[in-house]
Amino acid sequence: MMTLKVNGHDHQIDADPDTPLLYALREELKLNAAKFGCGLGQCGACTVIVDGKAVLSCVTPLLLLDGKQVTTLEGLGTVETPAPIQRAFMEEQAAQCGYCIAGMMMRAQALLQRNPKPTDAQIRDELEPNLCRCGTHMRILRAVHRAAQLMDTAELTTNGQGGVQ
């Protein structure tokens, strides 16, 4: 049994310490936004935020997470009250098959928390580890710019998770 802090709540997890965070999120906590892509930290589909930074959850065992705060896409917003990053991705229609999008949003979110006004080049550089095979890259780029504007100008979303955590 270990305690895992996810989206602001403590969860008691019954899993071996070498279990990848991704498995604990999906199997134990039924948080299915983070996806299993390659299992080797090479595609980015499993990206979540740990203590404000983008982390590949498939190569992050639970034993590295003692005392750390994990944030998944579910922790940013909901269907009813999407976070700016989610609104932006919807408004730009950035998803095609959508498999990479949760990971894209999490890495973009981590970038925007650190750098609220990234340049195009900075976004490209940051999102480089995340692969998209449908080819919606230009929409993803626009969505991240739009999210930056939303966070800057619009009122923060009602759940208070508007990106500044």
Added chain:
Amino acid sequence: MSKSRIIAGAAITALIGGAIAAFAVVWRPAIEAIGPPAPQSFDPALVKRGRDLAAIGNCSDCHTVRGGKSFAGGLPVPTPFGTIYSSNITPDADTGIGRWSEAAFRRAMRSGVDRAGYHLYPTFPYDHFTNVTDEDDRALYAFLMTRPAVHAPARANNLAFPLNQRFVVAGWKLLFLKGETYKPDSAQSAEWNRGAYLVEGLAHCGACHTPRNVLGAEKASAAFSGGDVDNWHAYAINAKSLSPLPWTTEALFHYLRQGWDPDHGVARGPMAEVVGNLSSVPQSDVHAIALYMRSVFGTPTPDRLSQASVTQAQIKSPSVQAAQADSPGGSIYAAACATCHESDRPLPYSGINLRLSTSLSAPDPRNAANIILSGIRPVAGERSPIMPGFANSMNDDQISALLNYLRGRFSNQPAWAGVEQTVRDARKSETVFLQTQPERSGAPASSMQRDKP
């Protein structure tokens, strides 16, 4: 009275003589400026040869800011004496070498003096380039003079007095610049001599792999014994090599050509750029370099060979392989690293078995720490090995525990000292590196232009 007059006269004569001698050492004439030659005035075959030679010389690595315009200079090169910025070697008339004649270019390569007669700092490795033939200098000149001209004024170096005075470099040259050209060894094959010519000259391998003295010159007595570059250790590539398996000519060739070798792993850090360049030059030159370097490594001792066969046996035996989660570092290894590093998938699609990694037998954990933090980024547009970085998921204590475990399990060398400090420094330099990454070129200016994907 007359005696003191004689002494005064002698002193004045000595001073004048000294001044003339110093002037002779320091002063170099300007070479007349030319109008930038038209690109079409160069023979395309010569330009192509120059292109390959420039790749072997790794010129772009120092003379291009990451993501910036090729050969436009401006890259900060940290040295123990301060920061020196690389120069613009595009044919721009005002800020590059557009007004340099071939003679001026050759003088810079041979003796480290720019067209106007100023001494160049030896971060530009002319101590190696003295070996480059006139013919090769001509090809390099033709290549550089046909590149797009970029207007990029030099950035001021950040050096303390008296090193910020360029005449000081003349004294350094007196001590350390031999100015000899490469003399073929008739006892060796033509290929060996070709390799030696390239390694000792244009490829300037010793610039990183040979340790330097307090004045920043390569220690001739310790050639290829291992040196430092940025926050990396450039391994010993002579008989002192600590690679778990001895290097063969074919392994060297594979590594230099492909950027990785199944028995030694993946080139990374500053070496990644070198092998990236070598992948595009004539195969025969890379093989010549491998052949020569193999002779620099020397024949492995019987002791080394028996160590190597133990290592190979350990790799094949799964019972020894099983990852042990009996310590904090071991648990991290088993959970986060072994998935790739003990997967039995062949390189480059998997991690190398760490028993084969030179980084874990190296004198200090810098390279291993750098790789754990930042991983190995893919090469643009190519199939290449990659590794995720763990800077965001492991803290310094966890990485230190991991490094100590890896050293103990996968190397026969004694434990490292100062691992925690090394990890802290590596994280600092990783952050600096990422923050100084400029905007990359080649990308469209903005993704917001919807109709122009």
